[in-house]
Amino acid sequence: MSLRKRTDSFRFALMGLADLWRSQPNARIHAAAAVAATLAGFFFQISSLEWVAVVLCIALVVAAEAMNTALEYLTDLVSPDFHPLAGKAKDASAAAVLVLAAGAAIVGGLIFFPKIWPYLMQ
Numbered sequence: 136m137s138l139r140k141r142t143d144s145f146r147f148a149l150m151g152l153a154d155l156w157r158s159q160p161n162a163r164i165h166a167a168a169a170v171a172a173t174l175a176g177f178f179f180q181i182s183s184l185e186w187v188a189v190v191l192c193i194a195l196v197v198a199a200e201a202m203n204t205a206l207e208y209l210t211d212l213v214s215p216d217f218h219p220l221a222g223k224a225k226d227a228s229a230a231a232v233l234v235l236a237a238g239a240a241i242v243g244g245l246i247f248f249p250k251i252w253p254y255l256m257q
Contacts, residue, residue: 155201162200165236169193172243179250188246192239199235203228 155162172189175181181189206228214221 151201155204159200159204161232162197162204165196165200168239169197172247175247179247181246181250185246188242192235192242196232196235196239199232203232 156166172193176186176189207225210221210224
């Protein structure tokens, strides 16, 4: 693959992230949660293994949100009129994001709650 094609592929991926940011309010909510988790990680000096869990959760949720958006765009393209199966496809894709976000919240709770608890008990 030529250098031009390689740089174009990165440029297109960054354009996809920019579109995700602009078009999806939930992506901005996930980004805020990612920033909060990252700041909390630095504040509480979490371990390397805890960082791995936090970074993986952030990456999985953002990737799922991007896939959900892609599926919504594709569904709207192939089924511009209402169709119950198109709605089910979009709902299932959104459910995948919800499951990952809930899992990430649980991981965050497992990592940060024991660190926050002493501050709450003061």
